[in-house]
Each structure stands twice: as structure tokens, then as C-alpha cells.
Amino acid sequence: MGAAALPLPPTGSLPPLRRPDTFTEDQVLASLQNLEAIYCPIPLSLALQSPKKEKKNPRPVAPTPPVDSGYVSETENEDAENVKQALEELRCDAFERDFAMRWLTSFVSRAEEMIRIPEEARQLATDKAYCILESFTSAPDEEEHEDEGIVRDFAFTLRSSAPSPVTGSCENGISVRLLDGPLANTDHTAVGLQSFAASIILPELMCASPARFGLEDLAKKDAPRIVELGAGTGLVGLAMGHMLPHLGVPQPTPLIATDFHPVVLENLRANIASNFPGVENPPVDACHLDWSAPSRAPPLDLPADMLVATDVIYAPEHAVWLRDCASQLLAPDGIFWVLIAVRTNGKFEGISDTVEAAFGAPECPKDAEGRKLSILNIETLPKPDGLGRGDESGYKLFHIGWK
Ligand SMILES: C[S@@+](CC[C@H](N)C(=O)[O-])C[C@H]1O[C@@H](n2cnc3c(N)ncnc32)[C@H](O)[C@@H]1O
Known part of the structure; x- marks a missing residue:
């Protein structure tokens, strides 16, 4: 032998x-x-x-x-x-x-x-x-651990138009460490335990051009509020939580990362704690919010100056729920950023088109002045190399506001 x-x-x-x-x-x-x-x-x-x-x-x-x-x-x-x-x-x-x-x-x-x-x-x-x-x-002698997920590190470079009040520089590194929950999780509704490509692309775009996303304007407000919908692992909210102090946005700015799934929320809370170790009042808070029955209990009782959501449309009813939920939460001059994957095959094929249909529908809720939440601009983005699932062919960035 x-x-x-x-x-x-x-x-x-x-x-x-x-x-x-x-x-x-x-x-x-x-x-x-x-x-x-x-x-x-x-x-x-x-x-x-x-x-x-x-x-x-x-x-x-x-x-x-x-x-x-x-x-x-x-x-x-x-x-x-x-x-x-x-x-x-x-x-x-x-x-x-x-x-x-x-x-x-x-x-x-x-x-x-x-x-x-x-x-x-x-x-x-x-x-x-x-x-x-x-x-x-783990070394061979170590105790075996339960399936605890994968730690992922993300790094972005924030380029601001004015020097950061924290570092004095216009270029600052933003890093986020996330636990992507156990992949062997048998609960298929807990999709938010993984970070989707859109949640990497949005902070990347925001860091490249914070002014374009209205982030530098938040510095002019007394007590701006930001709410993330369907936050999952919380990458977008956590990255924003690290960015805002460099942009001169008053601290602490309430940044509320929301989701409806209890396991996802638990993982989100753990991610917040590990990104702001030892901070008594971390700049990001986690809170339950179901788009189909949005609560206005604190901390969601005050209007949000900015709503953000990534990869949140994967069922036909989601776009309508998100529209109605955002109509309740968004301040009169607020901005809603939605970045979603365009899927041209598989079981989610065409779902991204439901966003335009929902916001263009006549039954869209109106504010006190008769304005509707409307899509102000759509930008299509290519799929970056090495990012995104196989069924994602590109991304759409929706800029939504009252009109
Ligand atoms: C595909 S994941 C995307 C997570 C994260 N935004 C990202 O891009 O990585 C969709 C998220 O929406 C949440 N979600 C689904 N339906 C929801 C609902 N009705 N209300 C609130 N969150 C919901 C899920 O729990 C999940 O975290």
C-alpha cells in the first residue's frame, strides 16, 4: 500500500x-x-x-x-x-x-x-x-461550542465635505463587526440572521458621498431621528452609528434599528453591544417593529427624519406594508432610502417591481397636506464583483419622500 x-x-x-x-x-x-x-x-x-x-x-x-x-x-x-x-x-x-x-x-x-x-x-x-x-x-482540546454563527468584519472609508469634529480629518475609517447568526438555523423566517449584499452596498455609498444621502444635513437639525426597517444583523444602522459623529450630527442621535423577528432582534442587540463595548447608551437602539402593524410606542413615537431599509422586499405584500409603515413614521421633510436587490430569476423574480407599483397606487396614504409618499428618484446599480447571491442581478436605490 x-x-x-x-x-x-x-x-x-x-x-x-x-x-x-x-x-x-x-x-x-x-x-x-x-x-x-x-x-x-x-x-x-x-x-x-x-x-x-x-x-x-x-x-x-x-x-x-x-x-x-x-x-x-x-x-x-x-x-x-x-x-x-x-x-x-x-x-x-x-x-x-x-x-x-x-x-x-x-x-x-x-x-x-x-x-x-x-x-x-x-x-x-x-x-x-x-x-x-x-x-x-478551536484547538483540538477546546470545549466544543454550539453553532454560534460567523463573525464578519466590514470596513468603509467615510469621505465628508468638512473635517470630522472627532478626528479633524475628512477621511475616516468606519468598521463594523457583525455576528451573522448560525447558518444551520432551521427557522427559515430568520433570514435577517445573515447580512445581505444590499446592506453592504448602502453604507459604502453613504460613506462615499454622505451629503448626497442628506446625512450632512442631519447635522443642522436639533434632534434628528433615524429608523432602520427590517434591520437584520444591523450593518446599515451600525455603520451609520459610527459615521454620524464624524459628520457633526448631534450626539446621541436616536438611531433605531427595527425588525419583527425575535431571534433576529436578539442577534441585532448582541451586534449593537459588541460594536459599542462599554458604552452605556450606544448610539444604536434595537426595537420591535412589524411593517404590517407598525407600533408608535416609544422609541417610535416621534417622526423620523430618515428611514433606511435594505433588501426588505421578498414577498408581494412587503412593498405595500413598507409604504404604509413609512407613511406613519416619516417626518414631513423626511427622506426614505430603500436599496433592494433586483432578482430576475428564481422565486423572487420581479418582486423588486412591486415597489414602483405600491408607491404609484391610488390608495397610497396621504399626509395632512394631501401629499403622498412618492418615489423621487430611482438609481440602478450594477452587481459588484464577489458580492450578492446568485439570483441578484443588480440593485435599485429608491429615494422616497412626500410629494
Ligand atoms: C432579507 S432580510 C434583510 C436584512 C438586512 N436589511 C440586510 O440587508 O441584510 C429581511 C429582513 O426583514 C425582516 N422582516 C421581514 N418581514 C418583516 C416585517 N413584516 N416587519 C419587520 N421586519 C420584517 C426580516 O426579519 C429580515 O431581518
Whole structure:
């Protein structure tokens, strides 16, 4: 029996994640087994059986192919030693490791797009990918943790027209650290546990040109208020919370990130706490708000100067609910920014068109002066490289106000 073959380096073997819809089950399994052979030298199946690390719901995993047969001639022994050493070098290669980690992170977040793979196999592959990801952060002896999601770091450069009162510079780094909730979450209504591409694009646009979004005008108001609808992990609100002090907006400006899902809200609260550690009154607050039955209880009792929402239209009724909800919350001179993904195939095909239909409908609510919430401008944006799910073909930015 010859020595086991050396696994392939991740950079040279992992299929690009540009088109997950073309992935096959065999291809995905081979890729994951290769990574497992490099980064999980102790078969996960054995590790999970150890009484010390017993898990409530251990994920099913395939055993790692043995690196050494244990029954070899002297030459084979030497070969096996060489393979072991090369494997160790591959495992310690920071570049390969970083590449593998990024690939796996994308893989788990885009699993739903792998439409050629049956759902059960996709779930198993996601579980396996998640196990490998865990092995990057935990030493073999550490206690096993429940599936706790993935920490994602986002960095933006805020370019303001006036120097920041905090740093004195017109260019300031804005960073947000988020916990994208457990990917194995079985509750499919908790989509807000993941950050969608639109929530990355909107702060990017705001940072590039805060004046265009009316953010610098907020500095002229005494007590401006901002409300985010369907906040999910809270990336937009958190990024704005970091931006506003640099724009001279009075602090603390109430920035209320809302959602209707209890699990999503819990994750959102954890993200707020971890972005403003030790801050007694963080600039971002989380609050329950259901678009279909919006509450006006505090902190939502006062009109909002700005409403923001990203990727919030994925059912036919959403646009109408959001229109009516925004009509109740938005101040007479307020602005509502909505950025949504345009989906031209799959089950959400054409849903983005419902925004224009909802705001153009005759039954649109009116304010005391007979004005309706109207779309003032629509900008179409291309899909940036490496961002967004497979069914997203681009984005639409709606500027909405009273007219
Ligand atoms: C696709 S996620 C987008 C989350 C986040 N804005 C982003 O872009 O990453 C849609 C969000 O809207 C929330 N949502 C769905 N229906 C809602 C409703 N009726 N009222 C309030 N929030 C709702 C979901 O819980 C989820 O967090």
C-alpha cells in the first residue's frame, strides 16, 4: 500500500464561488474532503464522539481519509513521513488557510444557490463546511461550542465635505463587526440572521458621498431621528452609528434599528453591544417593529427624519406594508432610502417591481397636506464583483419622500 496522497492546496483546487448554481454534489464533497484532510487531521467523527466534547446535536460528518496506513515498508514509511511533513507545511500556510477560510465562509452563505445539489446533501455539505471553519478557531482540546454563527468584519472609508469634529480629518475609517447568526438555523423566517449584499452596498455609498444621502444635513437639525426597517444583523444602522459623529450630527442621535423577528432582534442587540463595548447608551437602539402593524410606542413615537431599509422586499405584500409603515413614521421633510436587490430569476423574480407599483397606487396614504409618499428618484446599480447571491442581478436605490 502506498503513502496517502497529499491533499491539494486550497488556492489551486477550490472551485470559484462566482457560479454556485453550477456546483455538483461530487465536486462540493471532493472540495470539502480535501479541506478536511488538511485542516481536520483528527477525524471529526471521532472528535465528536469523545465524551468530553459530547454535543447535543452533533453534525453528521464523513470520516477523514487516513493520512498514514500504519502498515508500511521502510520506503513507504519515508514517503509517509514526507507526506506528513508536506501536509503540516500546507496546514500552516497562512495564505492557503486564509483563502480556505474565506471560501468556506462564502460557501456556507451561498449554499442556497447550489440548486443542482439536493437539499439534504446541501445541508450536509454546509454542516461539514461549518465544522471545518470551526476547526480554524478551536484547538483540538477546546470545549466544543454550539453553532454560534460567523463573525464578519466590514470596513468603509467615510469621505465628508468638512473635517470630522472627532478626528479633524475628512477621511475616516468606519468598521463594523457583525455576528451573522448560525447558518444551520432551521427557522427559515430568520433570514435577517445573515447580512445581505444590499446592506453592504448602502453604507459604502453613504460613506462615499454622505451629503448626497442628506446625512450632512442631519447635522443642522436639533434632534434628528433615524429608523432602520427590517434591520437584520444591523450593518446599515451600525455603520451609520459610527459615521454620524464624524459628520457633526448631534450626539446621541436616536438611531433605531427595527425588525419583527425575535431571534433576529436578539442577534441585532448582541451586534449593537459588541460594536459599542462599554458604552452605556450606544448610539444604536434595537426595537420591535412589524411593517404590517407598525407600533408608535416609544422609541417610535416621534417622526423620523430618515428611514433606511435594505433588501426588505421578498414577498408581494412587503412593498405595500413598507409604504404604509413609512407613511406613519416619516417626518414631513423626511427622506426614505430603500436599496433592494433586483432578482430576475428564481422565486423572487420581479418582486423588486412591486415597489414602483405600491408607491404609484391610488390608495397610497396621504399626509395632512394631501401629499403622498412618492418615489423621487430611482438609481440602478450594477452587481459588484464577489458580492450578492446568485439570483441578484443588480440593485435599485429608491429615494422616497412626500410629494
Ligand atoms: C432579507 S432580510 C434583510 C436584512 C438586512 N436589511 C440586510 O440587508 O441584510 C429581511 C429582513 O426583514 C425582516 N422582516 C421581514 N418581514 C418583516 C416585517 N413584516 N416587519 C419587520 N421586519 C420584517 C426580516 O426579519 C429580515 O431581518
